Amino acid sequence: MSETQSPAGPLSALRLEERLRDTRLFFGQALRTFHATGSIVPSSGALAYEMAEYVRRRPDPEQSLSILEAGAGTGAISRGIAAAMRPGDTIDLVEANPEFAAHVEELLKTDPEMSRVADSAAVHACLVNDMGTDRTYDVIVSGLPFANFTAEQVESILDHYFTVLRPGGTLSFYGYLYTKQVKAVIAKREDYLRQARSGWVVQDWIDRYRIDSARVYANIPPAWVHHLRKPEWESAGERPRAL
Numbered sequence: 001m002s003e004t005q006s007p008a009g010p011l012s013a014l015r016l017e018e019r020l021r022d023t024r025l026f027f028g029q030a031l032r033t034f035h036a037t038g039s040i041v042p043s044s045g046a047l048a049y050e051m052a053e054y055v056r057r058r059p060d061p062e063q064s065l066s067i068l069e070a071g072a073g074t075g076a077i078s079r080g081i082a083a084a085m086r087p088g089d090t091i092d093l094v095e096a097n098p099e100f101a102a103h104v105e106e107l108l109k110t111d112p113e114m115s116r117v118a119d120s121a122a123v124h125a126c127l128v129n130d131m132g133t134d135r136t137y138d139v140i141v142s143g144l145p146f147a148n149f150t151a152e153q154v155e156s157i158l159d160h161y162f163t164v165l166r167p168g169g170t171l172s173f174y175g176y177l178y179t180k181q182v183k184a185v186i187a188k189r190e191d192y193l194r195q196a197r198s199g200w201v202v203q204d205w206i207d208r209y210r211i212d213s214a215r216v217y218a219n220i221p222p223a224w225v226h227h228l229r230k231p232e233w234e235s236a237g238e239r240p241r242a243l
């Protein structure tokens with residue numbers, strides 16, 4: 001397991017102003033819809049870099065990638081993915097909150113990293129499970145806040161990811177460090193139990209498919225990133241179920 005340091009370079013005054021604008025939008029939406037947003041500030045550049053690891057580390061350097069990002073928010077991780085994309089790669093950016101989806105559309109026109117990939121990117125303002133299963137992907141990067149969901153919702157989302165993931169493809173997602181310990185102290189018993197159950201589902205998928213994990217301390221809050229691979233032999237119908 002690796003530990004990641006921030007690769008982010010210094011920000012110009014203009015870029016800093018743009019990041020502050022993203023943070024204000026994110027914080028405002030988090031106050032309204034914390035359950036779906038799952039955090040109060042966007043992810044850091046260090047977390048974005050780790051989440052894009054399997055866009056950089058492609059199995060065949062000659063082959064282009066079909067990428068799905070679920071829960072693009074204000075584009076913090078999308079930027080890291082865009083920086084790792086190469087000509088020929090395509091990306092579907094899915095975001096349930098229409099204000100965030102409109103913001104990401106705007107970034108594709110205005111942001112230096114995002115505009116590089118604008119011609120190969122499509123923004124979808126919907127739940128990721130509503131994307132259907134016609135399109136398949138080599139890499140899925142998920143920013144969804146599993147810790148806020150029920151075990152059934154988490155299972156359904158992970159099952160969807162592995163249905164649209166091509167055999168040999170990778171899924172990267174993150175969770176925050178220490179949330180279980182914090183919730184044990186401050187959360188109501190039913191919320192603690194709900195999170196424990198959804199955590200078991202996540203852990204079960206990690207145990208079955210993990211290829212790597214990394215702690216990212218340079219994020220608020222610090223995070224675990226998990227990278228999973230769908231086996232070459234596995235199709236949706238053959239997937240072993242958890243006991």
Ligand SMILES: C[S@@+](CC[C@H](N)C(=O)[O-])C[C@H]1O[C@@H](n2cnc3c(N)ncnc32)[C@H](O)[C@@H]1O
Binds near residue numbers: 100
């Ligand atoms: C923790 S935020 C991550 C945002 C961004 N990727 C980042 O890291 O800063 C989770 C995002 O997922 C979105 N979201 C939650 N459930 C979703 C779903 N089922 N399908 C698509 N987006 C969803 C929320 O609206 C929110 O923008």
